[in-house]
Amino acid sequence: MNFQRIREKLNILADAAKYDVSCASSGSDRANKDNGLGNASRMGICHSYTEDGRCISLLKVLLTNHCIYDCAYCVTRKSNDVKRAAFKIQEVVDLTINFYRRNYIEGLFLSSGIFKNPDYTMERLVAVAKKLREEENFNGYIHLKSIPGASDELMYEAGLYADRLSVNIEVPTISGLKLLAPDKKHEDFKKPMLKVKNEIIRYRSERKVIKSTPKYAPAGQSTQMIVGASGETDMDIMYSATYYYRAYQMRRVYYSGYVPVADDARLPAIGSQVPMLRENRLYQTDWLLRFYGFAVKEILNSDHPNLDMDVDPKLSWALRNLHHFPVNVNTAEKAMLARIPGIGMQSVEKILKARRFRKLNWDHLKKMGVALNRAKYFMVCDSRYWERRDLDADKIKGMILQTSSGKYRNKFSAQLSLFN
Incomplete structure (x- = not known):
């Protein structure tokens, strides 16, 4: 193994992965078995937060930052002049195991740019998880990003090996996605979400009858929205989030303030990063909707389309x-x-x-x-x-x-x- 080249890849692909914030491990209780490695539970140690506020560590990388798409808001867009790299499947497996044995991590968060086509990319993500589970007997936490447009067969297989699956809807509104990512369609995001939702329901039902039925994506699925890239209001964002919670039984919706990565007329100017306080207010609103009995229209409406930055x-x-x-x-x-x-x-x-x-x-x-x-x-x-x-x-x-x-x-x- 060329350790210098692996380190270079890790620097490039870990840095590219930092823009994805949807990597909580809450809800999984995959137990260690057959003297395997790791143990994914609700308890964690650092870097990523569970629903109950605990912290875990994850190796968080992209499989590759090569991409066939040219989404205006994405640092890995094909027209962006950045250094490119790609891991081999076995390299990610080896990194995960070696980091775990050194007590650096508790699990893996693996995403990817889309290269060749969605199925080819998703197949490689699944292969990493499958090797970890079946060849390395790794029982730690695995979070795989679902690739928009991937086949139902691959999404089904992904849920057998991953604790959590997530596909980022990226831009909250259809009009915003059409403007900033014209090659993508909202239907491509919804298809894998629906497959995962249906399989989770089916497996839970079967486990009630047959206790030996394996778990399918036990930590559920999540998604992420980029905030502030397409001029949407907070009302637009929260109505969209409410829809995905209801329609696809999301465990979490994450809100990521847009960080300018390219000089594009369709995007906010370089240097106009979305304030962290706006993200905070969106998370607070999300909490009120899920646990305090509020409706979106009570907090955000045509008279008050955006959240107050002075008070919660x-x-x-x-x-x-x-x-x-x-x-x-x-x-x-x-x-x-x-x-x-x-x-x-x-x-x-x-x-x-x-x-x-x-x-x-x-x-x-x-x-x-x-x-x-x-x-x-x-x-x-x-x-x-x-x-x-x-x-x-x-x-x-x-x-x-x-x-x-x-x-x-x-x-x-x-x-x-x-x-x-």
Whole structure:
């Protein structure tokens, strides 16, 4: 093996893979068997986050950055002047095993540019996973990117070896995709998604009857949207995400702010990178839609097509709907408690349990983890030392931002704020 050449390939193809953020390992529980290597579980160690916030390490590379397509937003577009490389199938297998044995990684995230055609590319991705499972007896986590336009047969085989499959829809709107990637069609993205969804349902049903039925893509499937490349609104993005959650039972939709990689008139100018805060706001909205009972139209609509960058989406909604407040935490239903800014779902559950035994006051709520600097404007409890109902939305917003000293506005942490 030419180690110098392998290292060069790794530098090129790992760097090209960094633009894909859809690599969480949550949901897989593939156990080690027959004295094999690795163990994919909900517990992880670094680099990529699971749904419950844990961290795992993955070898994250492209099989190749050669591509037959010329998508305007992609660093590997065929017209882009970048150094090209391609791994052999066995090289990726060897890298994965060697990195695992050195305790560098817990699994593999493998994507690829499309070379020759979708089936040829997908066949090689599947071959890597198959060799790892059957020849190396590797039981660690494997995430394969589904290639748009790949055959149902290859997608079926991929799910037998991979823990998670994902195909990136890339641009949230059909018109945006037509503008920036005219060689691609939304139907090509949806076909592998549908195949994976149907096979997951079929295998789960069969396992209820025959326990020895193998698992099929046990961590489900995910997708990724590029944000800010085609001028779409946050409303467009979230309606699209909601559709994919519902129609294809996605485990996650990821939002990746567009990073200018080429000087193209169809794209935002070089240097105009999408702010990380916009990504954060989209993830917060995604969380509200999936776990807090909100509908897209409540948070984003024709009057408010984009998210407020000053405050999180739940607080923004509350400020626009003050007629729903104040909420009495000692009597309100669960759904309404979850809509109080500063109260996350864990705190909601604590409130519901605790109020069966006594009326709750500010001290009780603070001990439960309620962010009173926000929540106090929208609720009442068994305390009366702070209650003001003479404030309008602008005054409340100003007071919250002032007490947060800019941290709430400028350094909002996605890992913590999603639960509030």
